[in-house]
Amino acid sequence: MQRLVYLCLVFLCLTKGLLLAGDGNGIRPRGNPSDYPVHETAGGITLAGAVIPPDVCRKMFSVDLDKAGYVVIEIAIYPENNKNVDLASTDFMLRIGSESDVTRAVNARQLAAVLFKEDTRPPKIGPAIDVATTSSIGHENGRDPITGQRRNGVYTGAGVGVGTGGRDPNYPQPPASPSRGRATIEQELLDKALPEGPTRRSVAGYLYFPKPSKRTKNAAYEITYYGEPDKIRLLLR
Secondary structure, X not given: OHHHHHHHHHHHHHHXXXXXXXXXXXXXXXXXXXXXXXXXXEOOEEEEEEEOOHHHHHHHOOOOHHHHOEEEEEEEEEEOOOOOEEEOHHHEEEEEOOOOOEEEOEOHHHHHHHHOOOOOOOOOOOEEEEEEEEEEEEEEEEEOOOOOOEEEEEEEEEEEEEEEEEEOOOOOOOOOOHHHHHHHHHHHHHHHEOOEEEEOOOEEEEEEEXXXXXXXXXXXXXXXXXXXXXXXXEEEO
16 A cells, blocks of 8 residues: 555656646746737647737836846747647747847846846945044243253144044945845746746746847847757747
8 A cells, every 4th residue: 555655656746747847937828829929830839929028027027127138038838639848948049130140048047147246346345534633732841851951932743643433424335135136036037937847738938038139120039949859930020
């Protein structure tokens, strides 16, 4: 009986691994591929996609990905006949217009690392330094201990004092921890990213592409999926 229970648990774990892709939570795929602006079928899977406008992205993420130089594409995969599909973001390429430049999608963790490069330079923070001058005046009557001559009259003196006080308002305040901001945006990106890993069910999510160096205004976006022997291309306008 225990052996049977053990085998059932192993089967469930393996089944879950095939049903749910590993990295990235993804979003709910639309009911049918035809619900997307464009879709294509090849090699037993249907690929569908849509461009996410920059103003929509700004509402979903705490960082402006368009300003940072990235394009967000919603991609959905619909396997046919329980086909196992092993997804990876690096299997997707983007070309804009007729330009020769193409870029490969980056996963959420890589993108967060690029967006939040930690500055290793020590911060210019320190206490304020107070410099004060002092002066004195008085009357002396007696002999100089070195020359032995009598001194009688008025003397004056001056000096400089250096001390530390409160924090100088002109110095920058300590920066917020970059790791906290990076963790937040990384989780946001992961929550909506196209799941990676093996799956037999329909999945959907976002892919993050660096913008090519050369871009034509209002040009079509061509997405190519290289994860199967039969390449699939989507032309998104």
